[in-house]
Amino acid sequence: MRQEANTRSLFSLTWPIFIETLLYMVMGNADTLMLSQYSDHAVAAVGVANQIIALTIVLFNFVALATAVLVAQYLGAQREQEAIEVSLVSLAANLLFGLLLSAILAAFSRPILWMMGLPAELFDEGSSYLAIVGGFLFIQALMMTVGAILKSYGFTRDTMYVTIGMNVLNIIGNYFLIFGSFGLSPLGAEGAAISTAASRLVGFAVLVALLCKRTGISLAVFRALPFYHLRSLLKIGVPAAGEHLSYNTAQMAITYFITWLGAEALTVRVYTQNIMMFIFLFGLAIGQGTQILIGHFVGAGRYEEAYARCLKSLYSAIAISVLAAAVAYWFAEPLLSLFTDDRSMIELGRKLLLLTMILEPGRSFNIVIISSLRAAGDVQFPVYMGILSMWGVGVTVAYVFGIALGFGLVGIWLSFIADEWLRGLLMLWRWRSRVWMKKTMVPQAKMA
Numbered sequence: 538m539r540q541e542a543n544t545r546s547l548f549s550l551t552w553p554i555f556i557e558t559l560l561y562m563v564m565g566n567a568d569t570l571m572l573s574q575y576s577d578h579a580v581a582a583v584g585v586a587n588q589i590i591a592l593t594i595v596l597f598n599f600v601a602l603a604t605a606v607l608v609a610q611y612l613g614a615q616r617e618q619e620a621i622e623v624s625l626v627s628l629a630a631n632l633l634f635g636l637l638l639s640a641i642l643a644a645f646s647r648p649i650l651w652m653m654g655l656p657a658e659l660f661d662e663g664s665s666y667l668a669i670v671g672g673f674l675f676i677q678a679l680m681m682t683v684g685a686i687l688k689s690y691g692f693t694r695d696t697m698y699v700t701i702g703m704n705v706l707n708i709i710g711n712y713f714l715i716f717g718s719f720g721l722s723p724l725g726a727e728g729a730a731i732s733t734a735a736s737r738l739v740g741f742a743v744l745v746a747l748l749c750k751r752t753g754i755s756l757a758v759f760r761a762l763p764f765y766h767l768r769s770l771l772k773i774g775v776p777a778a779g780e781h782l783s784y785n786t787a788q789m790a791i792t793y794f795i796t797w798l799g800a801e802a803l804t805v806r807v808y809t810q811n812i813m814m815f816i817f818l819f820g821l822a823i824g825q826g827t828q829i830l831i832g833h834f835v836g837a838g839r840y841e842e843a844y845a846r847c848l849k850s851l852y853s854a855i856a857i858s859v860l861a862a863a864v865a866y867w868f869a870e871p872l873l874s875l876f877t878d879d880r881s882m883i884e885l886g887r888k889l890l891l892l893t894m895i896l897e898p899g900r901s902f903n904i905v906i907i908s909s910l911r912a913a914g915d916v917q918f919p920v921y922m923g924i925l926s927m928w929g930v931g932v933t934v935a936y937v938f939g940i941a942l943g944f945g946l947v948g949i950w951l952s953f954i955a956d957e958w959l960r961g962l963l964m965l966w967r968w969r970s971r972v973w974m975k976k977t978m979v980p981q982a983k984m985a
Contacts, residue, residue, distance in 0.1 A: 547850060551826035553693035558818045558825075560700040568729040569811050571711045573876045579726045580876070581800050582663035584807035585655050588792050589667060592785040593638050593674055594681075599778030600631045601681040603770040606832055606912055608689035610977065613836025619766075621754050624686045626766045631682045635675030642671025653789070654796040656803075662726040669730035676737045683744045687751060688829060695747045699740050706736040776916040780907070780923045787927040791935045791949060798939075801882060802946055808876040809886045812869075813893055816861040820854040820901045824908035831912040840974045847909040847968055854901040862894040885946060892950040899954065902961025906968050914976035915967070922963045931956035 572579045604627040611620035642649070646668040647660075655663050684696045710732025717723030724731070748754055795802050827850040834843035865872065869887040877883065907919045931952050938948030967973070 547823070547826050547830060547846070550688075550691065550693050550829055551822045553697040554688070554825045555818065555822035557693070557697040557700045558821050559815070560697075560704045568707075568711065568733065569807060570875060571708075571715050572726060572729055573808075575715055575723070575725050576662075577804055577877065578659055578800065579662050580807055581803045582655065582659035583666050583726050583729065584803060585650065585653055585659070585792065585796075586663045586667040586670070588785075588789050589642070589649055589653065590671055590674065592782070592789060593642060593671065594677060595778060595781040595785050596638060597631050597634045597674075597678040598681060598781060599774035600627050600634070600678075600770060601685040602777045602781075602911065603627070603772075603774030604682055605685040605689050605828065606773050606914065607766075607769055608686055609829055609832025609912065610836035610914075612689065613833035615837075620689075621752065622763045623766045623770065624748075624752070624754055626764060627682050627686075627770055628679065630767060630770065631678045632675065635678030638678075639672050639675040642674065643668050646671060654793055656796065656800050659800065665727040666730040669727065670733055673734040673737065676734070676741050680737060680741045680744055683741070683748050686754075687744070687748060688825065689832065690752055691829070692747070692751050693826075693829075695751065696744070699743050699747070702743065703736045703740040706739060707732050710735060773911070773914065773916050776920045777911055779920040780916075783920070783924045783927050787932050790932050791939075791952070794935055794940055795946070795949065798945055801879075804877070805882050805885050805889070805946060806949075808873060808882070809889045809893075811876070812865055812872050812886075812890065813897075816858060816865055816893065816897055817900055817904070819857040819861055820897075820904040823850050823854045823857075824904040826850075827905055828908040828912040831909050835913045835977050840971075843909070843913065844968075844971065847906060850909075851902065851905045851965075854905050855898045858897040858901045859894065862890075862897045866890045866894055888947060889950050892947070892954065896950065896954045896957060899957035899961045902964055903957060906961070906964035909968060910964065910973055913973040915973035916976075918967050918972075919960075919964065922960055922967075926956050926960045926963070930959055 568583060569580055572583060604623060607623045608620045611617070611623065647664045650660060650663050650667060687693070687695050711729055714724050714728025714732050717728075792803075792806075795806055827847060830846055831843045834840070834846065866887070869890045870883060873883045873886045910916070910919060934952035934955050935949050938944045938951050939946070940948075942948060944951070
């Protein structure tokens with residue numbers, strides 16, 4: 538099975554990724570939903586802290602992204618030893634980088650939130666959450682790397698099962714720590730942070746055991762790592778991280794604009810985006826499954842199959858995202874009522890979900906095609922176009938329509954639509970140009 542991922546259907550690879558991604562989102566939503574029963578202020582504070590955490594994850598996610606591409610291409614080229622070497626080097630690199638970033642978040646959580654403009658009434662809860670979750674983010678860095686390796690080998694179900702276990706542990710931990718059940722002191726946002734960090738630690742331990750069992754990788758060889766692979770990892774990972782970094786910093790800038798609208802606007806955004814996560818997770822799963830297949834196809838020199846696979850996946854992602862967005866809008870009131878009973882917040886969230894029906898098809902272009910370009914080794918074009926669109930269109934339109942013209946969160950959502958559709962159409966043009974066929978990072982397999 539190690540070298541047969543390219544013979545599997547997209548569905549067989551994607552459904553475990555879908556469940557895993559869903560459960561990761563459930564973990565975040567479990568925190569939000571359970572905190573909403575504790576305090577709306579806690580929800581808003583955690584929402585802003587998670588923007589910073591998401592940005593930090595991007596900074597070490599570039600290693601995991603590059604690992605997924607190189608491992609898939611090496612396996613497609615039938616060079617398994619190099620795939621193992623790349624995996625080990627990536628784990629070592631992300632351990633060191635993750636420890637550094639975790640230390641920074643733990644030590645400077647309060648100054649960071651102050652620079653984000655977090656309202657004073659949210660400061661204590663936000664800083665405690667950021668210090669705890671951020672301080673253990675190096676575990677998340679390693680989990681993402683191990684998960685990328687297992688998926689590239691085709692073991693998508695393993696990461697799914699681990700995520701199920703993590704969610705169970707997280708929800709149990711939230712119950713005890715947020716509300717202070719069974720005589721414990723209620724900790725609110727701090728309790729959610731402790732539960733999240735602890736469940737990730739357990740999940741990482743299980744993933745490492747599965748990695749050694751499934752791939753034959755031995756952690757003992759860390760004593761003699763072939764660090765020359767780091768150059769290839771950086772060649773793919775740094776531009777890929779640039780695209781994600783640009784997106785997340787742009788989102789942070791837009792979040793800063795939203796702080797000007799007040800704590801209620803921040804809270805509505807958190808509630809609405811938590812629902813939106815369940816919409817675009819279909820595209821995320823399809824994008825990841827497509828990336829695995831295309832990495833194997835490109836490594837084996839099967840370019841036409843890779844070309845067709847991307848377009849088929851794109852059509853599927855668009856259709857599913859439109860349907861999911863329509864369902865979310867239809868059930869907007871009961872869904873938003875899970876988080877709050879404030880009528881003005883529910884009505885505003887309903888308007889944003891209506892706009893999401895236009896937003897999500899554009900996002901599907903970016904998720905699927907950028908994953909495909911990255912799998913083929915074409916990582917620079919999405920960065921250049923991303924920076925141009927995210928900042929030149931996304932952030933600019935958010936300020937003009939959301940703040941200057943006074944449309945509030947509706948104006949912010951219009952900026953998301955403009956950015957996603959512009960980038961998505963540019964990515965489609967790039968894929969159809971077939972320039973990516975010349976970007977393969979590893980030698981092709983010798984054909985019999």
